[in-house]
Amino acid sequence: MPKFKGVDYFNIESLLSEEEIMIRNSVREFVSEEVIPIIEKYNRESKFPLELVPKMAELGLLGTNLPQKYGCAELNNVAYGLVMQELERGDSGIRSFVSVQSALVMYPIFTFGSEEQKEKWLPLLAKGEKVGCFGLTEPDFGSNPGGMVTKAEKVDGGFKLNGAKMWITNGTIADVAVVWAKLDGIVRGFLVEKGFKGFTAPEMKGKHSLRASVTSELVFDNVFVPEENLLPKTEGLKNALMCLNQARYGIAWGVVGAMMACYEAALNYAKSRVQFSKPIAAYQMTQEKLVYILTEITKAQLLNLQLGRMKDNKTLRHTQVSMAKRNNCEKALEVARISREILGANGILDEYPVMRHSMNLESVKTYEGTHEMHTLIIGEDITGYSAFE
Amino acid sequence: MKIAVCISHVPDTATKINIAKDEKTIDPNGVTYIINPYDEFAVEEALKMKEKFGGDSEVIAISVGGDNNKETIRKALAMGVDRGILLKDENFRDSFGIAKALSDEIKIQGCTLVFFGKQSVDYDNAITGQLTASMLGYSCIAVVVNLKIDGDKIIAEREIEGGKEVVEAKLPAVITAQKGLNEPRYASLKGIMAAKKKIIEEKQAASFESLTEVIRLKKPAPKKPGRILGTDSSVVPELVKLLHEEAKVI
Numbered sequence: 001m002p003k004f005k006g007v008d009y010f011n012i013e014s015l016l017s018e019e020e021i022m023i024r025n026s027v028r029e030f031v032s033e034e035v036i037p038i039i040e041k042y043n044r045e046s047k048f049p050l051e052l053v054p055k056m057a058e059l060g061l062l063g064t065n066l067p068q069k070y071g072c073a074e075l076n077n078v079a080y081g082l083v084m085q086e087l088e089r090g091d092s093g094i095r096s097f098v099s100v101q102s103a104l105v106m107y108p109i110f111t112f113g114s115e116e117q118k119e120k121w122l123p124l125l126a127k128g129e130k131v132g133c134f135g136l137t138e139p140d141f142g143s144n145p146g147g148m149v150t151k152a153e154k155v156d157g158g159f160k161l162n163g164a165k166m167w168i169t170n171g172t173i174a175d176v177a178v179v180w181a182k183l184d185g186i187v188r189g190f191l192v193e194k195g196f197k198g199f200t201a202p203e204m205k206g207k208h209s210l211r212a213s214v215t216s217e218l219v220f221d222n223v224f225v226p227e228e229n230l231l232p233k234t235e236g237l238k239n240a241l242m243c244l245n246q247a248r249y250g251i252a253w254g255v256v257g258a259m260m261a262c263y264e265a266a267l268n269y270a271k272s273r274v275q276f277s278k279p280i281a282a283y284q285m286t287q288e289k290l291v292y293i294l295t296e297i298t299k300a301q302l303l304n305l306q307l308g309r310m311k312d313n314k315t316l317r318h319t320q321v322s323m324a325k326r327n328n329c330e331k332a333l334e335v336a337r338i339s340r341e342i343l344g345a346n347g348i349l350d351e352y353p354v355m356r357h358s359m360n361l362e363s364v365k366t367y368e369g370t371h372e373m374h375t376l377i378i379g380e381d382i383t384g385y386s387a388f389e
Numbered sequence: 390m391k392i393a394v395c396i397s398h399v400p401d402t403a404t405k406i407n408i409a410k411d412e413k414t415i416d417p418n419g420v421t422y423i424i425n426p427y428d429e430f431a432v433e434e435a436l437k438m439k440e441k442f443g444g445d446s447e448v449i450a451i452s453v454g455g456d457n458n459k460e461t462i463r464k465a466l467a468m469g470v471d472r473g474i475l476l477k478d479e480n481f482r483d484s485f486g487i488a489k490a491l492s493d494e495i496k497i498q499g500c501t502l503v504f505f506g507k508q509s510v511d512y513d514n515a516i517t518g519q520l521t522a523s524m525l526g527y528s529c530i531a532v533v534v535n536l537k538i539d540g541d542k543i544i545a546e547r548e549i550e551g552g553k554e555v556v557e558a559k560l561p562a563v564i565t566a567q568k569g570l571n572e573p574r575y576a577s578l579k580g581i582m583a584a585k586k587k588i589i590e591e592k593q594a595a596s597f598e599s600l601t602e603v604i605r606l607k608k609p610a611p612k613k614p615g616r617i618l619g620t621d622s623s624v625v626p627e628l629v630k631l632l633h634e635e636a637k638v639i
Contacts, residue, residue: 003403005421018460019581022467026576060578073578083578 004032004089007260009298015305016078023079027086030059035090040350042212043091046205048173049212052094057128061087061098063106070110070122078308081253085304089257092360093213099254100169101125103246105132108178111242112189112233121176121191133174133201135165135192135218136240142167143373143388146237150181150220152190158226159183161190161199164219167367171201171216178231179218180240187240189231198223209363211356245318248368249311252324253304255332255364258357259297262339265352266290269343280342289338296331303327319381326374333361392448393500394435394470395491395521396428398461399511408606414481415606424461427506429468429573430566434536435504436469437571441538447471451494453487453594455479466584467576473587474498476594483599484512488520490594495525501561507532508565522563530556531565 006013006028013021034055042049056062065080066072075083080102088095106125109117124130141147150163161181171177177192177199192199198221203214233239267290270281280286307324310316336358340347347354365371373388380386400406400415401423407416424432432450439446450465452458453476462473476490495503503525505518515531522529528543534553535546541560546553548567576584618624618631632639 003401005403018463019585022463022576022581022584023578026467026578026581030575058577059575060580064578068579068582073582075578075582079578 004028004260004264007263007294007297008301009294010302012298012301012305016082020076020079020082023075024082024086026059027061027083028089030055031086031090035087035094036353039091039094039212040353040356043093043356044211044350046207046211048093048097048170048214050173053097053128053131056098057126060126061102062128063102063110063122063126065102066106066110066122066126070118071126072106072122076308077249077311078305081250081304081308084250084254085257085260087257088254089261091212091356092254092258092364093210095250095254095257096169096210096213099247099250100134101132103250104134104243105176105178107246108134108189108231108234108239108243109191112231112239114228114232116228117191117231125176130175131170131173133168133170133177133216133218134243135168135171135177135179136244137165137167139164139166143370145180145240146187148180148182148187150179152181152183152188152225154183155224158224159190159230161192161220161223161225164217166217167204168201168216168218169210170214171218172203172214174201177201177218178243179220180237181220186235187237189234189239190225191229191231192218192220192223192225193229196223196225209359211359241318244368245321248321248325249307251364251368252300252307252321252328255328255361256297256300256304258361258364259293259300259332259335261353262336262357263290263293263297265354266293266339266342269346269352273344286342289342293335293338296335300324300328300331317381319378322369322374322377325369326371326378329361329365330371333358333365336361390438390442390446390502391498391500392435392438392446392502392504393495393498394428394431394448394450394465394504395517396432396450396452396461396465396506397425397509397511398422398452398454398458399425399509402426402510408608412605413603422457422460424464425506425509425511427508427510427566427568428465429506430568430570431504431506431564432465432468432470433571433573434564434566435502436574438502438538449474449498449500451476451491451498453478453482453490459589462589463584464576466587466589467581468574469580471587473589475589475591477591478594481599481603482594482597483601484514484517484520485601486597486599488517488524489597491517492521492524493595494592495521502538503527503561503563505563505565507567518563518565525561525563528558528560528562529565530558530562532567533564534567534569536564536570 060073063072064075068074152159175194179190179192200219201216203216273280303324339354376388401421404420409416435448439448448470450470450473508515530545532547533545537544543558545556
């Protein structure tokens, strides 16, 4: 296969710094050489490629935008976004692993943790020696996490945790879970470690989506959590939502990578697949599809770049992240489906990446705030009326 | 130990090359440039030697060319090279001219171990490392796939037609790297950020009269189109005959 050269119809690269381009290229090369050659096998076997964790850590992909003091690369947010984009060109499950480790585990420990917690966990998580997960969603509380029933009770020397979480990426392989539970009616964050008595994390089986990623339940049956494992600066649900906002930002970028992979596959296929004695790329209906895809990729790229620049100069509002997540995920799923149509029957085979991306994007459109919730968040922002509360 | 790694800035091997109107240079439009792939093995080996020798060992990347070569030097810095030197000359230089500029600089820097890629994939002369060694009076081992250095003794395995040759030499030396010598590391994100703060010193390359001159670039002749003998089994004997007699592949 020819080397992937990116999709950049509007010369958006000219808006990136030299370091941002180098970072993107380095991750792009890594994905081409280390992820793409193995991903279909893991997807088929429904396994997460754990072998990639030390390699990703060595490259510096875990907690990329946190300070160097903790062993991280301290990238700006545009570079962080480009990392997510390139990873998801490989697979949404791989990007999810990095998103969770970085935005949902390292970020809350960095933001709401004590200095001891940061020094203990962040370097280990950056090196990939420890894996983390994030427990907020419950079986009955998805879009409405404030209704959670997982509870912490103060006991001598710590807390007693009871309840269950669901749809937790990395759960079964995690060494530490950032778990959100109500303590005296207020949502607080706790670091629950593998091996704590009464804590189990069974894997959820039978997924048609994100098959190369581990999804689990977390069950807490009278789990004792020592005092020093409470994230001291958490003071309500909004802290958990701040984490999600980080993750959503990464998703908005990530799905552009999935779109690029689908576009590349569809364009190459259309140029080589001959029907009625000419390539299908020569037919107007195929051209319309390809042009639509390329236009949506370009729009999403511009949305992301400005989103990242606003995040870097600290003018970003969470509703703007909602708009990018909402739009880009919806368009990515559409792009994957149209690409599959261009590939015809071949599109359903795992010889091509398109169907895998299409299946993955079904989840990505729903997790970290469903498409519908992001619609209502923006709707409330512009009208002043909340349509969900 | 001071280690030099000499790197060149070449068109990406995946780029389609067009010849410019002067018929002597390539048309730079739409061409992306990369670090010469063989030089990546050289950089990796230089870094490994630095790690092995430790102490105050230093790796210096040196490149001869225009301002754009800084991109390639920056890549080497991101992989872990300590500092870079750009010997500026926007004009074409043949291998002699490049080796002259490099050897002068290596002398100034006092590097006793020098790495090159075995050839640059742009002009493919595969000679700059050897010329540089000769100008410096260093030993030279080319097309190396395995390298061990103990004190000032070097044992290197090099690829030769149909086999391998094990060579012993003494420092100071020039080594040219072949694919297989190592697995070049990726430029890590921390390395890329650190490279921003590393220094690329720019100097004018001493003027030098090239000994050879490019008078014309030519594209390879286009491939002849395939031939269809027929679409059923009756043409198999004819096909076998042509594969044997004309194409000489069976």
